[in-house]
Structure formats: structure tokens, C-alpha cells
Amino acid sequence: MKVSEILKVIDVDVHNELKKPQDLVPYLPEPWKTRVAASGIGMMGSGYWSPVGGMRKDTKPPGGGVEGSDPDYMLEQLLEEYNMEYVVLTGILYNISATHDPDFTAAIASAYNDYLIAEWLPRSDKFKGAMVVSTGDPLLAAREIDRIAGHPDIIEVIISSATREPLGHRMYHPIYEAAERNGLPIAVHPGTEGTGGTGAPTSAGYPTRYIEWHTNLSQMFMAQLTSVVCEGVFVKFPNLKLVMLEGGIAWLPHLMWRLDKNYKALRAQVPWLTRLPSEYIRDHCFLSTQPIEEPDNPKDLIRLFDMMDAENILMFSSDYPHWDFDAPDAILKRLSLEARKKIFYQNAKKLYRL
Numbered sequence: 001m002k003v004s005e006i007l008k009v010i011d012v013d014v015h016n017e018l019k020k021p022q023d024l025v026p027y028l029p030e031p032w033k034t035r036v037a038a039s040g041i042g043m044m045g046s047g048y049w050s051p052v053g054g055m056r057k058d059t060k061p062p063g064g065g066v067e068g069s070d071p072d073y074m075l076e077q078l079l080e081e082y083n084m085e086y087v088v089l090t091g092i093l094y095n096i097s098a099t100h101d102p103d104f105t106a107a108i109a110s111a112y113n114d115y116l117i118a119e120w121l122p123r124s125d126k127f128k129g130a131m132v133v134s135t136g137d138p139l140l141a142a143r144e145i146d147r148i149a150g151h152p153d154i155i156e157v158i159i160s161s162a163t164r165e166p167l168g169h170r171m172y173h174p175i176y177e178a179a180e181r182n183g184l185p186i187a188v189h190p191g192t193e194g195t196g197g198t199g200a201p202t203s204a205g206y207p208t209r210y211i212e213w214h215t216n217l218s219q220m221f222m223a224q225l226t227s228v229v230c231e232g233v234f235v236k237f238p239n240l241k242l243v244m245l246e247g248g249i250a251w252l253p254h255l256m257w258r259l260d261k262n263y264k265a266l267r268a269q270v271p272w273l274t275r276l277p278s279e280y281i282r283d284h285c286f287l288s289t290q291p292i293e294e295p296d297n298p299k300d301l302i303r304l305f306d307m308m309d310a311e312n313i314l315m316f317s318s319d320y321p322h323w324d325f326d327a328p329d330a331i332l333k334r335l336s337l338e339a340r341k342k343i344f345y346q347n348a349k350k351l352y353r354l
Contacts, residue, residue, distance in 0.1 A: 007340055009328050010348040013189075013245045013288050013317035014078065014087040016120055017068035023119075027111035032104060041108060044095045047195050048210035052323045059321030068321040071123040078320050079126055082328050085345070086126050086354055089116065090158055090245065093132045094189050097160040098196030102136030106144065109134045113148050121153045128352065130158040130187055136197075138171055142178035149182035155352040156243065158187040161217075162198040167224045168231030176237045185241040185286075185351060188224060190217045221247035222255050225281065229259065232272040234280045241351060243286045246319060250293040253307040256281055282309060286351060288317035289343065290326040298334055311339035315348045 018024065021040035025033055045054075059077065061070035068074065079087060093112040096105045109132040116129050131148045133141035141159075148154055157179050165171060167188065179186050194201030194213070201207065202216040203223070221244055234240060256278035263270070263277050273280070295301055305311070318326050332340055348354070 007328075007337075008345040009082055009084045009316060010345050010352075010354065011078070011082075011084055011087040011318050011320070011328075012243065012315045012348050013090050013290065014074070014320050015068050015322060016071070016074070016089045016091050016116075017066045017321075018115075019065050019069045024108065024111040024115055027114040027118075028107060032107040032111075035104075036108075041096070043099055043192070043196055044092065045195075046192055046201075046210070046213055048207075048213045050210045050214075050323070054322060056321050056323055056325050071120055071127070074320070075124055075126070078318070079124070082318075084126065084328075086128050086348075086352075088128050088130055088155065088348075088352070089120055090130045090187065090189060091116065091132060092191065094158045094160045095162075095191040096132070097134045097136055098162050098192035098198050099136075100197050102134065102140065105134035105136045106140040109141075110144055110147075113144065113154075117148075117151055117154070121151075128153050128155045128354070130154075130156045131184075132158055133175060135159050135163055135167075135172060135175070138174040142174040145175070145178035145182055145184070149178075149184055154184070155354070156185045156187050158189055158245075160192060160198075161188045161190045161220050161224055161247065162193040162195070162201075163224075164197050164199065166227030166231075168227030168229070168233055170231070173233070173236065176233055176240050180237045180240045183239075185243050187243040187245050188221070188247075189245045190220060190247060193217065193220055217246075218248040218251045222251055225255065225285070226259065229277045229280050230270050230273075232270065234284045235272045235274075240284060241286065242284055243288070243315070243351075245288045245317065246290060247287070248291060248293060249287050249289070249308070249310075249314065250304055252281075252287065252313075253304065256308070282313065286313055286315050286347065289314055289331060290317040290319040291324050292326060292331055302334055305335070305339075311335070311342045312347065314343045315351070316344045 055067040259277035
């Protein structure tokens with residue numbers, strides 16, 4: 001029996017794609033309209049070659065075009081196949097933050113949000129949108145959040161985990177203030193670490209191959225979450241929620257233990273924290289299941305879940321249409337039914353008020 005036949009499912013990370021970059025042209029002002037019409041958007045990937053490509057081979061629409069670019073085929077192949085109640089369309093345009101020109105990145109983000117609202121959200125009431133903002137200019141990003149947040153099918157703000165400075169820095173606080181003001185969670189997603197104006201993709205510098213880059217993305221999430229907690233983002237914005245997409249999960253218990261241990265000796269450096277760092281993480285943060293770690297002994301994963309209170313902090317994601325797609329029928333089979341209900345459905349339903 002399929003999971004979807006006994007459990008309701010909400011997928012929190014589904015990548016809808018543009019058919020072509022020029023799809024944004026009708027939503028762009030000059031001079032960006034002419035630039036994109038002639039040259040496209042520019043840098044949008046990691047720069048690392050993958051031998052398996054980026055997409056599932058069977059997700060190309062029957063009528064042709066880019067994988068993930070046909071709403072009707074996505075509805076058939078993903079939502080109907082797995083009886084999903086909702087999916088959060090995260091796109092790929094959060095990657096635009098790696099581009100150097102903050103005015104251009106802000107314009108692309110705004111155009112994408114208008115495109116999402118016009119071309120995707122009306123196609124099904126099961127589609128919910130993550131609006132994109134660029135971290136290149138946080139004040140412009142905050143303005144964009146205020147512009148779009150009132151749309152009833154926009155349920156979160158998504159930004160890139162590839163940044164010039166760690167996400168706790170106060171330069172980004174206008175984004176968090178606007179998200180909290182509008183009652184929207186902030187989602188963080190990888191994709192362009194090590195490119196453009198961002199920092200090195202690992203703590204050791206620049207790896208040689210995609211397998212190294214992809215495996216080490218968890219380092220970026222560890223650093224970003226440590227920054228957000230220690231810089232007091234959740235103290236300054238007590239109603240803000242943070243969703244960490246596609247960064248793995250096994251690193252979280254280790255990070256919470258290490259932060260708590262260091263806080264006991266070094267709390268003078270972070271006087272605004274009045275509780276253990278792990279308590280802020282449990283109260284404010286969610287992680288997506290994909291890409292879930294797969295230990296040789298499945299019981300090890302259960303023990304790990306117990307360490308991190310997984311049933312209250314995880315939300316299901318498939319990462320459709322990417323190559324490392326996780327079907328809801330394929331993961332978390334050994335968890336209790338109550339835990340699976342929370343991870344596959346209830347946590348997302350509550351967070352996004354669906």
C-alpha cells in the first residue's frame with residue numbers, strides 16, 4: 001500500500017522551472033527587459049559538472065521542454081501519482097543572489113514572483129508559492145516581501161544559502177523583519193555555493209568535483225544556522241520561522257550539542273541569548289527530508305531522529321524533478337505512524353497555515 005493511500009502528503013520543495021529565461025521578459029522593466037531578451041538570466045548553477053545531470057530522466061514533459069516547466073505534467077506525474085494535498089513551488093530563481101549586480105537580481109526576483117502568480121498558482125489550488133528575494137540588497141528584498149506577501153497562495157520567502165556574509169549578519173535583518181511582519185517563514189536553499197559573489201562552498205575552500213561539492217553542502221547549512229542563532233536573529237524576531245531545504249539532516253544533533261556546550265562557557269559573547277542555542281533551533285527551525293541520509297543500518301537513522309526530535313522538526317520534500325528525488329513511498333518506513341503523519345503532513349500544514 002502506498003504512503004499516499006494511508007497518509008496525507010504535503011511536499012515542501014518542488015522545483016518549477018521556466019521553459020526559457022525569456023519567460024520573464026513580459027514581467028521586467030527596462031533596462032532588464034532588453035538584457036534578458038537578448039542574453040538570458042546568466043549564472044544560475046554551481047559550475048560543477050554532474051555525470052547524472054540535474055534532473056530525473058522521466059520528468060521531461062511529453063510535449064518537450066525543460067523538466068519541471070509544465071504545470072499539467074507536474075500535476076499528473078507528482079501530485080496525482082502520490083495523492084499530494086499541496087506542494088510548495090520553490091523554483092530555482094533563489095540562485096540569482098550569486099550574481100553581482102543587486103539591482104538586476106532584485107528585478108529578476110520581482111519578475112519571477114509576478115510570473116509565478118500569473119502562470120503557475122492559478123493552474124491548481126494545490127500549488128502554493130515560495131516568493132523569491134535576492135540577498136544582494138536586503139532593503140529591496142524587504143520591499144519585495146511587502147509587495148507580494150498579501151497574495152493568498154504565497155506562503156513563504158525563499159533565499160539562497162550561498163551568500164557573501166553568513167545569514168545571521170545584521171545586514172540581512174530587513175529581510176527577516178519583513179518576513180515576520182507579513183507572517184511568512186524564510187526558506188533557505190542551496191545551489192550556487194562557490195560562484196559569483198558568494199564565498200567558498202566548503203570550509204576548506206573549493207573542491208574539484210560535483211560529488212565533493214554536493215556532499216559538503218551540509219557544511220554551508222551548519223555555518224548559516226550557527227550564524228542565525230548566535231547573531232540573535234530569533235531573539236530580535238521571535239515569531240520568525242526558518243526552513244532549511246535540501247541540506248541534509250544528520251548534522252543537526254551534532255551542531256546542537258556543540259553549540260550548547262560552547263554556549264555554557266562563552267555565553268558572554270552572545271548576551272542576547274537567554275536560552276540554550278538548541279532551544280531556539282527547536283522552536284524556530286524546520287528541515288526538509290530530502291536528501292535524507294541512508295546509513296547501512298536503518299536503526300541508526302531512527303536513533304538519529306530521536307536525538308533531534310525529528311517528528312516535530314522535519315517536513316517531507318521530494319525535490320522533484322531533480323535526480324535525487326525522494327518518493328514519499330520510499331522513505332521513513334520504519335517510523336511510527338504518528339511520526340510519519342507529522343513529517344509528511346501536519347508540520348507543514350501548521351507552519352504554512354494550510
